[in-house]
Amino acid sequence: xxxxxxxxxLKQQRNAVILAHYYTESEVQDAxxxxxxxxxxxxxxxxxxxxxxxxxxxxxxxxxxxILSPEKTVLMPDMAAGCSLADxxxxxxxxxxxxxxxxxxxxxxxxxxxxxxxxxxxxxxxSNAIQIVESxxxxxxxxxxxxxxxxxxxxNVTGRENMLIWDGACHVHEEFSLEKILALKAEHxxxxxLTHPECKRPIxxxxxxxxxxxxxxxxxxxxRSADTYIVVTxxxxxxxxxxAAPGKRFIPAPPTDSTCGCNNCNYMKxxxxxxxxxxxxxxxxxxxVPEEVRVRAxxxxxxxxxxxxxxxxx
Ligand code: 13P
Ligand code: SF4
Numbered sequence: 001x002x003x004x005x006x007x008x009x010l011k012q013q014r015n016a017v018i019l020a021h022y023y024t025e026s027e028v029q030d031a032x033x034x035x036x037x038x039x040x041x042x043x044x045x046x047x048x049x050x051x052x053x054x055x056x057x058x059x060x061x062x063x064x065x066x067i068l069s070p071e072k073t074v075l076m077p078d079m080a081a082g083c084s085l086a087d088x089x090x091x092x093x094x095x096x097x098x099x100x101x102x103x104x105x106x107x108x109x110x111x112x113x114x115x116x117x118x119x120x121x122x123x124x125x126x127s128n129a130i131q132i133v134e135s136x137x138x139x140x141x142x143x144x145x146x147x148x149x150x151x152x153x154x155x156n157v158t159g160r161e162n163m164l165i166w167d168g169a170c171h172v173h174e175e176f177s178l179e180k181i182l183a184l185k186a187e188h189x190x191x192x193x194l195t196h197p198e199c200k201r202p203i204x205x206x207x208x209x210x211x212x213x214x215x216x217x218x219x220x221x222x223x224r225s226a227d228t229y230i231v232v233t234x235x236x237x238x239x240x241x242x243x244a245a246p247g248k249r250f251i252p253a254p255p256t257d258s259t260c261g262c263n264n265c266n267y268m269k270x271x272x273x274x275x276x277x278x279x280x281x282x283x284x285x286x287x288x289v290p291e292e293v294r295v296r297a298x299x300x301x302x303x304x305x306x307x308x309x310x311x312x313x314x
Contacts, residue, residue, distance in 0.1 A: 003273040004031050010280035016075075017048050018276070019065070020056035022213045023236035023268040028056050031273060035240060037214035038064075038110045039127040043305060043314045045069055054279060055287075056271045058083045063114045066287040067297045074287040077275035081267045083111050085198070088168030089146030091115035097143065101164060104141040107132060108300070111170070112146060114289045117297035123304040126150060126197050126212035128313050133158050135307050149173065153197040153204055172265045173198035175255040176232050182206065184230050184251060191251065192226045194219060196233035203232055213237050221245050234265045 001009070004027075011018065019041050020032035029035045034044050038061065045053055045065035052073040055062040058081045066074040089108075094116050098106055108120040109129070117123055124132040133142065133154055144151040145166030155163050176199055185191060185206075194216045195207035204210055209219045213233060220229055221244040228249040231238060235252035242250060255263040279285065289297070308314045 003277055006277045007031055007273065007280065010277060011054075014052045014280055014283070015050055016052035016054050016280060017044075017050035018054045018056060019044055019048075019061075020271075021058070021061060021236075021268060022217070022240055023234040023265050024056050024271050025236070025269060026239040027273055028271050028276070029236075029239055031276065032056055037125065037127055037212045039125040039212070039308065039314060040214060041065075042068065042110065042125070042301065043308075045074075046305060048072075052280075052283075054276060056276060057081070058086075058265075058267050059287075060086045060111055060113060062287040063289055064110060064117075064301060066289050067114060067117070067294050067301060070289075070291075070294060073283065075279040075283065076285055076287060077272065077279050078270040079285045081270045083170070083267055084172075085109070085111040085147055085168055085170040086113055086116075089113075089116055089166055091119065094145060094166065095119050097145075097164075097166070101141070101143060104143045104164065105136055106143045106145075108145050109147050109150060110301075110304075114293050114297045116145070117300050118293045120297070120300040121303070122307070123300045125304070127214055128304065128308050128311075129154050129197075130157055131311050131313065132304060132307055133160060133163075147198055149200055149204075150197045152201060153210065156201075170198045172234055172263060174200065175257075175262050176200075176203055176253050177256040178202045178206070180254045180256070180258070181230060181232060184253070188228050188230070188251065190226055191228040191230050192223065193230045193232060199232055207232065217241055217244060220248065220250065234268065235263060236265070236268060 018032040046068040146168030151165035192208040232253040
Protein backbone atom coordinates (compact mmCIF):
# COMPACT_ATOMS: atom_id res chain seq x y z
CA UNK A 1 0.00 0.00 0.00
CA UNK A 2 1.35 3.46 -0.85
CA UNK A 3 1.48 6.16 1.82
CA UNK A 4 -1.27 8.04 0.02
CA UNK A 5 -3.49 4.92 0.10
CA UNK A 6 -2.71 4.43 3.80
CA UNK A 7 -3.70 8.04 4.51
CA UNK A 8 -6.93 7.52 2.57
CA UNK A 9 -7.75 4.37 4.57
CA LEU A 10 -7.01 6.00 7.94
CA LYS A 11 -8.99 9.04 6.91
CA GLN A 12 -12.10 6.88 6.38
CA GLN A 13 -11.57 5.10 9.72
CA ARG A 14 -11.24 8.39 11.61
CA ASN A 15 -13.92 10.24 9.64
CA ALA A 16 -11.22 12.84 9.03
CA VAL A 17 -10.82 15.66 6.57
CA ILE A 18 -7.41 16.85 5.38
CA LEU A 19 -6.97 20.60 4.92
CA ALA A 20 -3.74 21.83 3.30
CA HIS A 21 -2.21 25.23 2.67
CA TYR A 22 -0.80 26.19 -0.75
CA TYR A 23 2.74 26.38 0.68
CA THR A 24 2.99 22.69 1.55
CA GLU A 25 4.79 20.19 -0.69
CA SER A 26 2.95 19.24 -3.91
CA GLU A 27 2.40 15.62 -2.77
CA VAL A 28 0.88 16.87 0.49
CA GLN A 29 -1.50 19.13 -1.43
CA ASP A 30 -2.45 16.20 -3.67
CA ALA A 31 -3.36 14.07 -0.62
CA UNK A 32 -5.67 16.76 0.82
CA UNK A 33 -9.44 17.06 0.57
CA UNK A 34 -9.16 20.81 0.34
CA UNK A 35 -6.25 23.13 -0.49
CA UNK A 36 -6.64 26.83 0.17
CA UNK A 37 -5.41 30.11 1.57
CA UNK A 38 -5.75 31.00 5.26
CA UNK A 39 -9.25 32.45 4.86
CA UNK A 40 -10.70 29.53 2.90
CA UNK A 41 -9.06 27.05 5.28
CA UNK A 42 -10.55 28.79 8.33
CA UNK A 43 -13.94 28.76 6.67
CA UNK A 44 -13.66 25.04 5.86
CA UNK A 45 -12.55 24.29 9.42
CA UNK A 46 -15.64 26.10 10.72
CA UNK A 47 -18.09 24.18 8.54
CA UNK A 48 -16.70 20.66 8.07
CA UNK A 49 -18.80 17.74 9.29
CA UNK A 50 -15.80 15.47 9.84
CA UNK A 51 -14.92 14.39 13.41
CA UNK A 52 -11.21 14.97 12.89
CA UNK A 53 -9.30 17.68 11.02
CA UNK A 54 -5.77 16.85 9.92
CA UNK A 55 -4.17 20.23 9.28
CA UNK A 56 -1.41 20.10 6.69
CA UNK A 57 -0.11 23.55 7.47
CA UNK A 58 1.42 25.47 10.35
CA UNK A 59 0.49 25.67 14.03
CA UNK A 60 -1.60 28.87 13.97
CA UNK A 61 -3.77 27.33 11.23
CA UNK A 62 -4.44 24.23 13.34
CA UNK A 63 -5.20 26.47 16.31
CA UNK A 64 -7.66 28.50 14.25
CA UNK A 65 -9.42 25.26 13.26
CA UNK A 66 -9.63 24.14 16.91
CA ILE A 67 -10.91 27.55 18.03
CA LEU A 68 -13.70 27.34 15.46
CA SER A 69 -14.49 23.64 15.95
CA PRO A 70 -13.65 22.84 19.61
CA GLU A 71 -15.63 19.59 19.56
CA LYS A 72 -13.41 18.19 16.79
CA THR A 73 -9.99 16.60 17.11
CA VAL A 74 -7.42 18.74 15.28
CA LEU A 75 -4.24 16.87 14.37
CA MET A 76 -0.95 18.40 13.22
CA PRO A 77 1.54 16.28 11.26
CA ASP A 78 4.39 18.13 13.01
CA MET A 79 3.95 20.41 16.03
CA ALA A 80 7.26 22.13 15.17
CA ALA A 81 5.60 23.68 12.10
CA GLY A 82 5.47 27.20 13.49
CA CYS A 83 5.56 30.63 11.84
CA SER A 84 8.20 33.35 12.17
CA LEU A 85 5.52 36.01 11.77
CA ALA A 86 3.41 34.61 14.62
CA ASP A 87 6.63 34.37 16.68
CA UNK A 88 7.31 38.07 16.07
CA UNK A 89 4.29 38.98 18.20
CA UNK A 90 4.36 37.65 21.76
CA UNK A 91 1.06 37.88 23.64
CA UNK A 92 2.60 39.57 26.72
CA UNK A 93 4.15 42.38 24.66
CA UNK A 94 1.16 42.73 22.34
CA UNK A 95 -1.16 42.82 25.38
CA UNK A 96 0.85 45.68 26.90
CA UNK A 97 0.71 47.57 23.56
CA UNK A 98 -3.07 47.09 23.33
CA UNK A 99 -3.51 48.16 26.95
CA UNK A 100 -1.54 51.35 26.25
CA UNK A 101 -4.01 52.29 23.45
CA UNK A 102 -7.43 51.43 24.91
CA UNK A 103 -9.40 53.51 22.37
CA UNK A 104 -8.04 51.52 19.38
CA UNK A 105 -9.79 48.70 17.55
CA UNK A 106 -7.39 45.76 17.34
CA UNK A 107 -7.11 43.97 14.01
CA UNK A 108 -4.77 40.98 13.92
CA UNK A 109 -3.62 38.94 11.00
CA UNK A 110 -4.57 35.27 11.27
CA UNK A 111 -0.81 34.46 11.48
CA UNK A 112 -0.88 34.87 15.28
CA UNK A 113 -1.14 32.63 18.33
CA UNK A 114 -4.50 31.93 19.97
CA UNK A 115 -3.39 34.18 22.88
CA UNK A 116 -2.85 37.13 20.52
CA UNK A 117 -6.19 36.47 18.83
CA UNK A 118 -7.78 36.57 22.29
CA UNK A 119 -6.48 40.19 22.62
CA UNK A 120 -7.96 41.07 19.21
CA UNK A 121 -11.27 42.62 18.12
CA UNK A 122 -11.27 41.35 14.51
CA UNK A 123 -8.96 38.85 12.84
CA UNK A 124 -8.12 39.27 9.15
CA UNK A 125 -6.22 37.40 6.45
CA UNK A 126 -4.44 38.76 3.40
CA SER A 127 -7.64 37.98 1.41
CA ASN A 128 -9.83 40.34 3.38
CA ALA A 129 -7.57 42.75 5.33
CA ILE A 130 -8.49 45.77 3.20
CA GLN A 131 -12.23 45.09 3.50
CA ILE A 132 -11.98 44.45 7.27
CA VAL A 133 -10.23 47.79 7.79
CA GLU A 134 -12.73 49.55 5.50
CA SER A 135 -15.64 48.02 7.43
CA UNK A 136 -14.70 50.31 10.34
CA UNK A 137 -15.83 53.96 10.39
CA UNK A 138 -13.38 56.44 8.80
CA UNK A 139 -11.06 57.89 11.41
CA UNK A 140 -11.42 54.92 13.78
CA UNK A 141 -8.07 54.41 15.54
CA UNK A 142 -6.71 50.97 14.66
CA UNK A 143 -3.93 48.72 15.95
CA UNK A 144 -2.79 46.36 13.20
CA UNK A 145 -0.53 43.42 13.96
CA UNK A 146 1.76 41.69 13.50
CA UNK A 147 2.94 42.09 9.89
CA UNK A 148 4.47 45.53 9.18
CA UNK A 149 4.53 44.96 5.42
CA UNK A 150 0.87 43.93 5.19
CA UNK A 151 -0.02 46.74 7.62
CA UNK A 152 1.74 49.37 5.53
CA UNK A 153 0.22 47.99 2.34
CA UNK A 154 -3.29 48.28 3.83
CA UNK A 155 -2.56 51.75 5.18
CA ASN A 156 -1.49 52.88 1.71
CA VAL A 157 -4.44 51.30 -0.10
CA THR A 158 -7.12 52.49 2.35
CA GLY A 159 -5.56 55.87 3.18
CA ARG A 160 -6.27 55.21 6.89
CA GLU A 161 -3.81 57.42 8.74
CA ASN A 162 -4.91 56.44 12.22
CA MET A 163 -3.22 53.02 12.19
CA LEU A 164 -0.57 51.79 14.62
CA ILE A 165 1.36 48.92 13.05
CA TRP A 166 3.19 46.20 14.99
CA ASP A 167 6.79 45.68 13.88
CA GLY A 168 6.67 42.01 12.88
CA ALA A 169 7.48 40.19 9.64
CA CYS A 170 7.72 36.82 7.92
CA HIS A 171 11.29 35.69 7.29
CA VAL A 172 10.35 34.14 3.91
CA HIS A 173 8.67 37.19 2.40
CA GLU A 174 11.31 39.56 3.78
CA GLU A 175 14.01 37.63 1.91
CA PHE A 176 12.90 38.39 -1.64
CA SER A 177 15.32 40.54 -3.56
CA LEU A 178 14.04 43.53 -5.55
CA GLU A 179 17.23 43.52 -7.63
CA LYS A 180 16.82 39.89 -8.62
CA ILE A 181 13.12 40.35 -9.41
CA LEU A 182 13.98 43.32 -11.66
CA ALA A 183 16.72 41.26 -13.34
CA LEU A 184 14.17 38.50 -14.02
CA LYS A 185 11.76 41.10 -15.40
CA ALA A 186 14.50 42.40 -17.72
CA GLU A 187 15.00 38.83 -18.97
CA HIS A 188 11.23 38.34 -19.41
CA UNK A 189 9.82 41.80 -20.13
CA UNK A 190 6.41 40.34 -20.99
CA UNK A 191 6.08 38.67 -17.55
CA UNK A 192 3.70 39.98 -14.91
CA UNK A 193 4.89 40.26 -11.31
CA LEU A 194 2.48 38.69 -8.77
CA THR A 195 3.25 39.51 -5.13
CA HIS A 196 1.99 38.58 -1.67
CA PRO A 197 1.41 41.66 0.56
CA GLU A 198 3.80 40.30 3.22
CA CYS A 199 6.62 41.45 0.89
CA LYS A 200 8.45 44.73 1.39
CA ARG A 201 7.08 47.92 -0.16
CA PRO A 202 9.66 48.37 -2.98
CA ILE A 203 8.63 44.94 -4.33
CA UNK A 204 4.91 45.74 -3.97
CA UNK A 205 5.51 48.95 -5.96
CA UNK A 206 6.92 47.11 -9.01
CA UNK A 207 4.17 44.45 -8.96
CA UNK A 208 1.30 44.05 -11.41
CA UNK A 209 -0.94 42.33 -8.87
CA UNK A 210 -0.78 42.07 -5.07
CA UNK A 211 -2.92 39.58 -3.18
CA UNK A 212 -3.27 36.55 -0.96
CA UNK A 213 -2.19 33.15 -2.24
CA UNK A 214 -5.77 32.48 -3.43
CA UNK A 215 -5.84 35.92 -5.07
CA UNK A 216 -2.55 35.30 -6.90
CA UNK A 217 -3.80 31.92 -8.08
CA UNK A 218 -7.08 33.36 -9.37
CA UNK A 219 -5.29 36.20 -11.14
CA UNK A 220 -2.83 33.79 -12.78
CA UNK A 221 -5.64 31.52 -13.96
CA UNK A 222 -7.91 34.29 -15.30
CA UNK A 223 -5.46 36.87 -16.69
CA ARG A 224 -5.44 36.99 -20.49
CA SER A 225 -2.77 39.65 -20.94
CA ALA A 226 0.34 37.48 -20.33
CA ASP A 227 1.55 33.92 -20.30
CA THR A 228 4.58 34.31 -18.02
CA TYR A 229 4.48 35.30 -14.34
CA ILE A 230 7.14 36.04 -11.73
CA VAL A 231 5.62 34.78 -8.49
CA VAL A 232 6.80 36.59 -5.36
CA THR A 233 5.64 34.37 -2.53
CA UNK A 234 6.43 30.90 -1.20
CA UNK A 235 6.83 28.69 -4.31
CA UNK A 236 4.50 25.93 -3.02
CA UNK A 237 1.68 27.90 -4.63
CA UNK A 238 3.13 27.18 -8.10
CA UNK A 239 1.77 23.63 -7.90
CA UNK A 240 -1.85 24.83 -8.09
CA UNK A 241 -0.97 27.63 -10.54
CA UNK A 242 0.43 25.09 -13.00
CA UNK A 243 -2.69 22.94 -12.61
CA ALA A 244 -5.03 25.89 -13.06
CA ALA A 245 -3.16 27.33 -16.06
CA PRO A 246 -1.13 24.53 -17.68
CA GLY A 247 -0.19 26.58 -20.74
CA LYS A 248 1.40 29.39 -18.72
CA ARG A 249 4.90 29.76 -17.29
CA PHE A 250 5.45 30.53 -13.61
CA ILE A 251 8.86 31.65 -12.39
CA PRO A 252 9.44 31.60 -8.60
CA ALA A 253 11.10 34.81 -7.38
CA PRO A 254 14.52 34.13 -5.87
CA PRO A 255 15.64 35.17 -2.39
CA THR A 256 18.61 37.50 -1.87
CA ASP A 257 20.93 34.53 -1.41
CA SER A 258 19.98 32.16 -4.25
CA THR A 259 21.84 29.24 -2.65
CA CYS A 260 19.91 29.18 0.66
CA GLY A 261 16.49 28.06 -0.60
CA CYS A 262 15.02 30.50 1.90
CA ASN A 263 12.11 31.52 -0.30
CA ASN A 264 10.74 28.17 0.93
CA CYS A 265 8.87 28.22 4.23
CA ASN A 266 10.85 25.72 6.29
CA TYR A 267 7.86 25.33 8.62
CA MET A 268 5.37 24.40 5.89
CA LYS A 269 7.91 21.99 4.43
CA UNK A 270 7.97 20.01 7.72
CA UNK A 271 4.66 18.48 6.68
CA UNK A 272 5.20 15.11 4.97
CA UNK A 273 2.95 12.23 3.89
CA UNK A 274 4.62 9.97 6.46
CA UNK A 275 3.89 12.41 9.30
CA UNK A 276 0.29 12.77 8.08
CA UNK A 277 -0.19 8.98 8.14
CA UNK A 278 1.44 8.74 11.58
CA UNK A 279 -0.79 11.48 13.00
CA UNK A 280 -3.94 9.76 11.73
CA UNK A 281 -2.79 6.40 13.05
CA UNK A 282 -1.84 7.63 16.55
CA UNK A 283 -4.45 10.41 16.71
CA UNK A 284 -1.72 12.77 17.87
CA UNK A 285 -0.25 15.33 18.17
CA UNK A 286 -3.48 17.23 18.87
CA UNK A 287 -4.02 20.96 19.13
CA UNK A 288 -5.20 22.08 22.58
CA VAL A 289 -6.41 25.61 23.30
CA PRO A 290 -7.38 26.65 26.86
CA GLU A 291 -11.12 27.35 26.88
CA GLU A 292 -10.96 30.96 28.18
CA VAL A 293 -8.48 31.84 25.41
CA ARG A 294 -10.47 29.94 22.80
CA VAL A 295 -13.74 31.73 23.54
CA ARG A 296 -12.19 35.20 23.22
CA ALA A 297 -10.24 34.26 20.09
CA UNK A 298 -13.35 32.73 18.52
CA UNK A 299 -15.23 36.02 18.78
CA UNK A 300 -12.49 37.80 16.79
CA UNK A 301 -12.35 35.10 14.10
CA UNK A 302 -16.16 34.89 13.78
CA UNK A 303 -16.30 38.66 13.30
CA UNK A 304 -13.92 38.25 10.36
CA UNK A 305 -15.93 35.37 8.90
CA UNK A 306 -19.20 37.31 9.27
CA UNK A 307 -17.80 40.39 7.50
CA UNK A 308 -16.26 38.20 4.78
CA UNK A 309 -19.54 36.37 4.26
CA UNK A 310 -21.51 39.61 4.11
CA UNK A 311 -19.11 40.92 1.44
CA UNK A 312 -19.19 37.65 -0.52
CA UNK A 313 -15.47 36.95 0.09
CA UNK A 314 -16.04 33.35 1.28
P1 13P B 1 -2.50 33.45 2.78
O1 13P B 1 -3.48 34.20 3.61
O2 13P B 1 -2.32 34.06 1.44
O3 13P B 1 -2.85 32.02 2.73
O4 13P B 1 -1.06 33.58 3.45
C1 13P B 1 -0.70 32.81 4.56
C2 13P B 1 0.73 32.90 4.86
O5 13P B 1 1.24 32.27 5.74
C3 13P B 1 1.51 33.82 4.08
O6 13P B 1 2.83 33.72 4.42
FE1 SF4 C 1 4.62 32.05 8.56
FE2 SF4 C 1 6.00 33.14 6.59
FE3 SF4 C 1 5.77 30.49 6.69
FE4 SF4 C 1 3.64 32.03 6.06
S1 SF4 C 1 5.52 31.78 4.88
S2 SF4 C 1 3.68 30.32 7.48
S3 SF4 C 1 4.01 33.84 7.34
S4 SF4 C 1 6.81 31.80 8.20
